[in-house]
Amino acid sequence: MSKDTLNNLRRKIENLDVALLKLLNERAEVSVQIGKLKAQDGLSVYDRCREEAIYRYLAQHSQGPLKISDINKIFGEIISVSRKLQSSIACNESESQVKSGSVSNKSTPSGNTxxxxxxxxxxxxxxxxxxxxxxxxxxxxxxxxxxxxxxxxxxxxxxxxxxxxxxxxxxxxxxxxxxxxxxxxxxxxxxxxxxxxxxxxxxxxxxxxTDWAGAVRSIEGLLPIKNNHFVVVGAGGAARAVVYGITRKGGKVTVVNRTRDKGLALAETFDASFAPLVDIVKVSGDCLINTTSVGMYPKVEETPVPQGVLSRYKAVVDIIYNPFKTRLLKEAESAGCMVANGLDMxxxxxxxxxxxxxxxxxxxxxxxxxxxxxxxxx
Ligand SMILES: NC(=O)c1ccc[n+]([C@@H]2O[C@H](COP(=O)([O-])OP(=O)(O)OC[C@H]3O[C@@H](n4cnc5c(N)ncnc54)[C@H](OP(=O)(O)O)[C@@H]3O)[C@@H](O)[C@H]2O)c1
Structure with a gap:
């Protein structure tokens, strides 16, 4: 390739970058306007349904050569920056409420605090x-x-x-x-x-x-609990709250755990079935819930469940919220499942x-x- 051709292509990239920058700033301005409306109406900056709709819309409109996963990464960053812009507007709004006296800003505790x-x-x-x-x-x-x-x-x-x-x-x-x-x-x-x-x-x-109530809210954001079948991976403290919540709301549970005795004990307490983690390929249900710490920051490359089993589920919940989207949730999304992280819980x-x-x-x-x-x- 001649040096001239390379330079021409690089100039083309620079022009495209400037055009992109202009569009990104225009997008940020619109996002700020939306942030102001949300702050006025007391609406959440983070709106999972809206963000998922944006990703779906982008996937429909992309004509390549970028892969959908690459587009999601790029727009993930753009959306994250937009959220930060909108959050600072929401915080300013709260502060001005404090200053106007509509809410208290008592910073020094007293004997009555x-x-x-x-x-x-x-x-x-x-x-x-x-x-x-x-x-x-x-x-x-x-x-x-x-x-x-x-x-x-x-x-x-x-x-x-x-x-x-x-x-x-x-x-x-x-x-x-x-x-x-x-x-x-x-x-x-x-x-x-x-x-x-x-x-x-x-x-x-x-x-x-109250952990169980948080878990129920989080699951019910995706699908009803009553009469659905939940495969709960893990048998620690968090799993106990999750299994209690599901059975209390009329759902059926299979506990899947690495350590057999612990998993069996939890399953027996709540009249659930049990399978060892090595047999996860033999179970299925409507919703899989990870309650183990596998995939949590900083070990974000780990996942408790092989990708191949995920398409058997309508929904996958990971009660981890750091990172927001664990490897398990990314793979579940690719398999077409509805997903939720542990933030709502x-x-x-x-x-x-x-x-x-x-x-x-x-x-x-x-x-x-x-x-x-x-x-x-x-
Ligand atoms: N979103 C929320 O509000 C919320 C609330 C509570 C907890 N959590 C999160 O839930 C997770 C678990 O908390 P916990 O209190 O239940 O912990 P825990 O009591 O220590 O239980 C951990 C469970 O994870 C399993 N496990 C750990 N490492 C594993 C591995 N490498 N492979 C397979 N299984 C593994 C353990 O299996 P064994 O029985 O075989 O050891 C056990 O069943 C943590 O990430 C925590 O941050 C979130």
Whole structure:
């Protein structure tokens, strides 16, 4: 190839890049206008259905040579930047509400401030403080939610009574151990076998579980639970909440797990069937749910299930939300399945906690937007 031809082609690329840049900036301006409308109407920046519609529309209009997977990657970045633009508009809107006095911005806690928190180890990565503090602020509730990295669980529970901490989330690795340290456990937590929510009532601590409710909300965003068959991969704490939620709502479950005894025990508790993970190719259902940590950041190349089995399912849920789209979900999408990540499960377990602690309906969209924005920037 002559040098002139190469230079001509490069000039062509430069002209195309400038044209693309102009279009991208025009697109960003329209996205900002949409962001303003969403902020005015209190709508969520993140709209999964709308984003999926954009990808479908692009796939229909592409004439190649780019592959659909490449187009999805490129537009994934464009959409992510648009979300960030729209999130900053939503945050400015919240701040101006605070400034105008329509919501409280009490930044220094006083003796009257109610204290809530999350007990876990580690907890530094937890999105719960961001979500609950935003809800307190936006509703003008004089309360604060803190991350407590617990080294001594009995001490932490005793400290909750002593310090009159009004409520706490409980996370890994304490959801089961905390059962024996509190005064009362409701029937849901007993059935799930784990507590993720503590409530201080006088000097007594009462424990419940809202993980199952988050899981149900997340699944019902894709398909009804009643009379459908769910293959739940994993048999840890999260799996217990998921299986409880599905059976409570009238769904049928097959538990699939690497360790036979653990999987069998979970299946027996909820009258479900069991298959070892090596036999995943022998099972099928309407919806597959991954409750293992396989595929979670930083090991994003891993997947718990071979790609070949995914086309047997109408829907696939991965309760991981970091990354947003695990390898499992990408492969499930390619196999034509409806997909959902663990974000809704996380948000709605928190929404239920907030309602229990305050009796108020929290601002779900804003909580979700903040978590999405934080996950995208970290
Ligand atoms: N979205 C949400 O709101 C939410 C809530 C809770 C948890 N989660 C996520 O759910 C995941 C599990 O949490 P958990 O508390 O249930 O953990 P856990 O109690 O430790 O259970 C982990 C499960 O994953 C299985 N597993 C782990 N590594 C595996 C591998 N390499 N191959 C096959 N199976 C493997 C384990 O199988 P064995 O029994 O064979 O060891 C076990 O069944 C985590 O990623 C967590 O972040 C999300």
């Amino acid at each position: 109610s204290v809530y928190g999350i007990m876990g180890n580690p907890v530094a990565h937890s999105m719960s403080p961001l979500m609950h503090n935003a809800a307190f602020r936006l509703l003008g509730i004089d309360a604060i939610y803190l991350p407590f990295e617990v080294k001594d669980l009995p001490g932490a529970v005793a400290g909750m009574r002593a310090l009159q901490i009004r409520g706490a989330s409980v996370t890994h690795p304490f959801k089961t151990r905390v059962l024996e340290l509190i005064d009362e456990i409701d029937i849901t937590a007993k059935k799930v076998g784990a507590v993720n929510t503590l409530v201080l009532e006088g000097d007594s601590i009462y424990g419940t579980n 996380f948000i709605f377990q928190g929404v239920e906690q907030f309602k229990i602690w305050t009796g108020e309906e929290p601002p779900v969209q804003q909580m979700k937007d903040l978590v999405v924005e934080e996950l995208e920037t970290t």
